[in-house]
Amino acid sequence: MNKDQLSSIMVIFGGTGDLTHRKLIPALYNLLNENKLPPSFAVVAIGRRDKTNEEYRKDLKEAAQKFSRFKIQEEKWADLEKRIYYYSLNFMDGEGYPDLEIYLRELENKYKTQGNRMYYLAVAPEYFEVIVGDLHKNQMTEKEGSWRRVVIEKPFGQDLESAQYLNHKITHAFSEENTYRIDHYLGKEMLQNIMVIRFANAFFEPIWNNKYIDHIQISSSEVVGVEERGGYYEKAGVLKDMLQNHMLQLLALTAMEPPVRLDTQSIRDEKVKVLKGLQQMSTEEVKANVIWGQYGAAGEIKGYREENRISPESNTETFMALKVQIENFRWSGVPFYIRTGKRMPTKSTEIIVQFKSMPKILYWQEYEDLQPNLLVIRVQPMEGVFMQFNAKQPGTETQVVPVQMDFCQNCHIGSNSPEAYERLLYDVMRGDSTLFTRWDEVEYSWRFIDTIAKVRKEMNIDFPNYEAGTWGPKKAQELLQKDGREWWNI
Ligand SMILES: NC(=O)c1ccc[n+]([C@@H]2O[C@H](COP(=O)([O-])OP(=O)(O)OC[C@H]3O[C@@H](n4cnc5c(N)ncnc54)[C@H](OP(=O)(O)O)[C@@H]3O)[C@@H](O)[C@H]2O)c1
Known part of the structure; x- marks a missing residue:
């Protein structure tokens, strides 16, 4: 695999949540440990709480020490940690997305990630629609020459009707090809x-x-x-x-x-x-x-x-x-x-x-x-x-x-x-x-x-x-x- 294809920014909605701490960050560390993360990769984790990057990284390190399958090595952790950024945003506030876009572009230039983005929705299902809608409204779901993918956690709907509705909303913003519905099994x-x-x-x-x-x-x-x-x-x-x-x-x-x-x-x-x-x-x-x-x-x-x-x-x-x-x-x-x-x-x-x-x-x-x-x-x-x-x-x-x-x-x-x-x-x-x-x-x-x-x-x-x-x-x-x-x- 050409590592350039992996170059990207991972934007995690729900950066202060349980899934991010127990699963996502340990998984990223393990990928880095196995030499599978390219240097042109960074994470922007979004939550509501007020935190500095340093505070946030400290929380993540504790979680990684507890949940990673490989023992955390200081040097490797430091390599990952410096590329993780905390961004405080109430994602129900649609006004906040233009500033987020500016922030992401700065990091894209810094890390040369070619505009590729993975939006990971590690939030309660009732928020999937509003986040995807706002990303779309702010032209953040597509960029010529780059990939933009969305990862949706389970559950996908509560029944057929609500799943159809959610799917309609998502495919309005992201193509089926760029929609990744997680079933972690x-x-x-x-x-x-x-x-x-x-x-x-x-x-x-x-x-x-x-x-x-x-x-x-x-x-x-x-x-x-x-x-x-x-x-x-x-x-x-x-x-x-x-x-x-x-x-x-x-x-x-x-x-x-x-x-x-x-x-x-x-x-x-x-x-x-x-x-x-x-x-x-x-x-x-x-x-x-x-x-x-x-x-x-x-x-x-x-x-x-x-x-x-x-x-x-x-x-x-x-x-x-x-x-x-x-x-x-x-x-x-x-x-x-x-x-x-x-x-x-x-x-x-x-x-x-x-x-x-x-x-x-x-x-x-x-x-x-x-x-x-x-x-x-x-x-x-x-x-x-x-x-x-x-x-x-x-x-x-x-x-x-x-x-x-x-x-x-x-x-x-x-x-x-x-x-x-x-x-x-x-x-x-x-x-x-x-x-x-x-x-x-x-x-x-x-x-x-x-x-x-x-x-x-x-x-x-x-x-x-x-x-x-x-x-x-x-x-x-x-x-x-x-x-x-x-x-x-x-
Ligand atoms: N945890 C698991 O093991 C697990 C397993 C399978 C699937 N899932 C799925 O993964 C998703 C996340 O689960 P979780 O357990 O990680 O949930 P969680 O611990 O309750 O975390 C929710 C996250 O959403 C953020 N949030 C909520 N409202 C917000 C707002 N208005 N603006 C910005 N951020 C907001 C919270 O940030 P603040 O706290 O900073 O407000 C927090 O980071 C759910 O869909 C769940 O079904 C989880």
């Missing part, structure tokens, strides 16, 4: 690895279909509760916080057809087809196939309703399990079970493919409890691939037992996978939007989610219905049991 190593595992190995792709696969489980669990995000989470719940974006992206990558090429459009085209193919459920089907949960207290651990900034009568769900079908030739008849929630026993995200069993003859006659073949793609925190198959236990008798092969990508010393935001920021700079969601992906996700949300709105569930530290409500187990299956907790 896509920046994770193992998500990028799903396509490699599927399409670069002869022994997976030929059996990746309804002839050989019994069902697929996609599971993402967190041990923590809502933490400090109560205000946001009360409105979103797990449906909008996890299912609409991360879980459907995992599903799309697992189920997509091989793209004709590895370019951005071809990959996104295939993902969209999966989302389009999701079976639209009737009200009765939603009631039967979607399970909702909210955690209650357990010992010292508070229940959701006792958490900070949560209503004591909250009806917001912190857990979901659902069964979905993809209506296409490859997947007809193969259920996908999705499960995600907070305050569960372990932190893990994985895709579990359970293969159909062999005909019930030979060993199956003798060992009725033979285990099915499983392929597990571990996404986080462990990264790797796990396989379970049957083999003979050494000995004079023929005893068949399940054995496991476990490839752990991040267990080895020296392997230090990049954080998702490193990859994503680097991709924005080099203009590669493959790991970001295209508008039609967002649109089809919301179409699917809106149907479920509509039914959910009419339902009154007796919350809390699972104890913190467990695998969700009993009904989640029953969802699979009634199909003769069970959740794998591997």
Whole structure:
């Protein structure tokens, strides 16, 4: 990669916020550490608070020391730090943008960034429209011979209608090509690895279909509760916080057809087809196939309703399990079970493919409890691939037992996978939007989610219905049991 193409100013709206401190600045440091940031690069971080550059840089250094995956080295930090500028602006005050433009131009001349800019909106979603609108009004969204890109954090809308409205506003100012909608799961190593595992190995792709696969489980669990995000989470719940974006992206990558090429459009085209193919459920089907949960207290651990900034009568769900079908030739008849929630026993995200069993003859006659073949793609925190198959236990008798092969990508010393935001920021700079969601992906996700949300709105569930530290409500187990299956907790 020619580093000139990366030359740019990163303008962060929300420079004093949590995301900037915990993710963006550590990611920039790690990119610098790996020699991926060009010298012609600077950051302008915008917040409302009064701060000098020195004060701001000191705050960032503390955050980087805490959250960076590489240890902070003084010399390298100094190199980054001197290129970070704090700019105080109330971005609701439209009058402030001309001065910001003058400030950015001065830095562009100083750092020879050729007018290239990444506007990163690390702010609450209700501000996306107003910031983009003001940038456009002040002719800051385009410049001949330069690139101007906008990065939008999740959530992108609250439902299909609000997402369409927001998209209309954004595309008025930035082309689709220059709009980078973040789903940070896509920046994770193992998500990028799903396509490699599927399409670069002869022994997976030929059996990746309804002839050989019994069902697929996609599971993402967190041990923590809502933490400090109560205000946001009360409105979103797990449906909008996890299912609409991360879980459907995992599903799309697992189920997509091989793209004709590895370019951005071809990959996104295939993902969209999966989302389009999701079976639209009737009200009765939603009631039967979607399970909702909210955690209650357990010992010292508070229940959701006792958490900070949560209503004591909250009806917001912190857990979901659902069964979905993809209506296409490859997947007809193969259920996908999705499960995600907070305050569960372990932190893990994985895709579990359970293969159909062999005909019930030979060993199956003798060992009725033979285990099915499983392929597990571990996404986080462990990264790797796990396989379970049957083999003979050494000995004079023929005893068949399940054995496991476990490839752990991040267990080895020296392997230090990049954080998702490193990859994503680097991709924005080099203009590669493959790991970001295209508008039609967002649109089809919301179409699917809106149907479920509509039914959910009419339902009154007796919350809390699972104890913190467990695998969700009993009904989640029953969802699979009634199909003769069970959740794998591997
Ligand atoms: N935090 C995460 O881990 C995380 C993860 C995924 C997605 N996100 C998304 O990232 C975005 C930012 O989240 P966050 O947690 O970083 O939020 P946050 O900590 O609440 O930060 C909000 C930022 O917006 C600034 N701000 C608010 N109103 C302003 C105004 N009128 N003028 C100028 N600045 C203003 C604040 O500046 P002042 O404080 O100086 O006023 C602050 O820098 C959200 O869309 C969120 O959904 C966050």
